[in-house]
Amino acid sequence: MVPFLSALSDLIDDGVVVRIIHAKEPGPAFRNDFDRFPNLLQGLEMILCPRAHFKTVIVDGKTAYTGSANLTGAGMGAKSENRRNFESGILSDEPETVRPLMAQFDALWMGERCQPCQRKEHCVTYHELLGG
Numbered sequence: 001m002v003p004f005l006s007a008l009s010d011l012i013d014d015g016v017v018v019r020i021i022h023a024k025e026p027g028p029a030f031r032n033d034f035d036r037f038p039n040l041l042q043g044l045e046m047i048l049c050p051r052a053h054f055k056t057v058i059v060d061g062k063t064a065y066t067g068s069a070n071l072t073g074a075g076m077g078a079k080s081e082n083r084r085n086f087e088s089g090i091l092s093d094e095p096e097t098v099r100p101l102m103a104q105f106d107a108l109w110m111g112e113r114c115q116p117c118q119r120k121e122h123c124v125t126y127h128e129l130l131g132g
Contacts, residue, residue, distance in 0.1 A: 055089075
C-alpha cells in the first residue's frame with residue numbers, strides 16, 4: 001500500500017487533484033501507512049459512500065482503469081508473490097470507455113445518487129471521519 005500512497009503523495013505535491021470514493025472507513029493498516037504521508041490529510045479529497053463498490057482510476061479525464069482490485073495489500077499485489085488476490089481490470093484511453101466511468105464517479109462525487117440511496121448519514125469526508 002505504501003507505494004500507492006507514496007505515488008498519491010507525489011501527485012499532490014505536484015499540484016494534482018486526487019479524489020477517492022471509499023466504501024467504508026479505511027482499516028488500521030491503511031491508516032498507519034496513510035500517516036506516513038502528512039500531505040495526504042489536507043491534499044487528498046476523499047468521501048465515504050457505503051454503496052460504492054467500483055474500483056476505478058481516472059487520469060486527466062483521458063485514461064481510465066477499472067477492475068476488481070481493492071486498495072489493499074492483497075488486492076494491489078503488494079503482500080507477496082503467494083499472498084495476493086487474483087484480479088482483473090481494463091486500462092483504456094478510448095473516450096467511449098473513459099466517459100461512462102468518469103460519469104459514474106462524478107455522479108457519486110456530486111451527490112446525484114444520494115436522494116434515492118437514503119444512506120447519506122453514513123457518507124462522510126475523510127476530514128469529518130477524523131473529527132476535523
